[in-house]
Amino acid sequence: MIATLGPNLLLTQPSVEATLARLLPAGGQLAATVVQSSSDASGIRLQLQLHRAGQLLALNTQHALPTGTAVVLSRNSAGQLQLSLAAQPAAQAPAAPARPPATSNPATATATLDSLLRTSLPRQQSFADVLNQLLQQAQPGSAAATQASRQLSPVVQSLLQIFGITPGLRDSDLAVRRNIEKGGFFTEASLGRTASQPSGTKNAAPGNTGSAHTDLKAQMGQLQQLADALPPQAREQMHKLLGDLLARITTSQLHSASQNKDLPDGTSERHLALDLPVRLGERMENVELRLKRYRARRGEDPASSHWLVRLHFDLQTLGPLEAELRLRDDSHMSARFWTPEPETARLIEQRLPEFASNLDRQGIQLDNLGCHQGTAPRGETAIRRQLINLKT
Numbered sequence: 516m517i518a519t520l521g522p523n524l525l526l527t528q529p530s531v532e533a534t535l536a537r538l539l540p541a542g543g544q545l546a547a548t549v550v551q552s553s554s555d556a557s558g559i560r561l562q563l564q565l566h567r568a569g570q571l572l573a574l575n576t577q578h579a580l581p582t583g584t585a586v587v588l589s590r591n592s593a594g595q596l597q598l599s600l601a602a603q604p605a606a607q608a609p610a611a612p613a614r615p616p617a618t619s620n621p622a623t624a625t626a627t628l629d630s631l632l633r634t635s636l637p638r639q640q641s642f643a644d645v646l647n648q649l650l651q652q653a654q655p656g657s658a659a660a661t662q663a664s665r666q667l668s669p670v671v672q673s674l675l676q677i678f679g680i681t682p683g684l685r686d687s688d689l690a691v692r693r694n695i696e697k698g699g700f701f702t703e704a705s706l707g708r709t710a711s712q713p714s715g716t717k718n719a720a721p722g723n724t725g726s727a728h729t730d731l732k733a734q735m736g737q738l739q740q741l742a743d744a745l746p747p748q749a750r751e752q753m754h755k756l757l758g759d760l761l762a763r764i765t766t767s768q769l770h771s772a773s774q775n776k777d778l779p780d781g782t783s784e785r786h787l788a789l790d791l792p793v794r795l796g797e798r799m800e801n802v803e804l805r806l807k808r809y810r811a812r813r814g815e816d817p818a819s820s821h822w823l824v825r826l827h828f829d830l831q832t833l834g835p836l837e838a839e840l841r842l843r844d845d846s847h848m849s850a851r852f853w854t855p856e857p858e859t860a861r862l863i864e865q866r867l868p869e870f871a872s873n874l875d876r877q878g879i880q881l882d883n884l885g886c887h888q889g890t891a892p893r894g895e896t897a898i899r900r901q902l903i904n905l906k907t
Contacts, residue, residue: 595736
């Protein structure tokens with residue numbers, strides 16, 4: 516996982532734009548190293564040395580990076596620029612500086628991630644909250660804003676169509692899958708795979724569920740470009756919303772990566788955290804999803820390997836609800852629910868037999884099922900709304 520620093524948020528001088536247009540076509544990547552970091556009234560300025568011919572580029576960004584940090588500049592098919600931490604040490608690049616990159620030092624890498632978290636944690640907003648506000652932004656207002664609002668509306672409606680989940684619809688499971696695959700969590704990994712594929716083979720891999728323009732960060736880039744035509748106040752609000760959503764995605768990526776483990780005994784854990792926007796009435800409600808895949812050593816009992824799914828709902832009418840589902844590799848499953856509201860607990864209890872019946876039809880044997888009035892036990896079971904506790 517490469518932590519994204521910003522989709523289309525790099526403000527460059529005209530000469531830099533001309534250089535990037537020549538060196539960085541859509542789908543391309545450029546390895547670079549931070550050689551200087553400074554701040555002024557316009558924000559933080561990074562001076563990067565490209566590994567190709569050693570050229571220098573100055574870029575404005577919202578994130579400070581230590582000198583020597585290995586980074587990657589990329590541009591997706593929508594023309595969106597991205598600056599990411601390098602997936603491998605810059606010393607492996609053909610024209611890398613002789614000095615080893617600072618990110619090869621665990622202490623420096625930790626400091627870089629801490630800096631990103633201090634920036635992203637305070638401003639993050641959930642996907643559903645941002646969608647609700649984007650819908651309001653896309654509504655035609657004054658006569659001066661009507662044309663810009665009309666341009667925004669199709670992109671916002673596309674976001675709702677691709678990522679919005681409507682309970683009870685037959686394709687709701689596909690909407691969940693689209694959120695996982697195209698919701699921004701794997702943007703950098705997808706860019707890396709696309710850039711490494713031979714010409715003519717991009718987006719042709721089996722199981723590919725859509726082109727690059729369906730990726731959430733690509734659509735955020737489109738919205739940011741369209742927002743430049745809005746009146747000043749609306750433009751500032753749109754940029755803030757997109758920045759808050761990016762901060763949420765970045766925080767989820769860092770939170771998940773920090774928990775991934777490859778243990779000496781051959782076992783491993785993989786984590787994924789993201790928001791699911793669920794349509795309830797006229798609003799989108801947010802469901803926090805946490806997945807953990809624990810894989811036992813090869814040859815061990817399949818019951819030792821399992822998927823752990825945690826969901827957190829905070830519904831206006833029913834109150835908070837937390838769920839924990841544990842599915843073992845031998846198709847045995849346990850499910851537990853917690854809610855402090857007596858009426859909500861009663862409704863959940865009434866639906867549990869139908870839930871168990873649906874699982875049985877899919878070949879899943881339910882070992883433990885129950886709903887508890889109260890809150891989920893603290894610690895690993897519960898989902899915290901602040902994903903990471905960071906001491907400053």
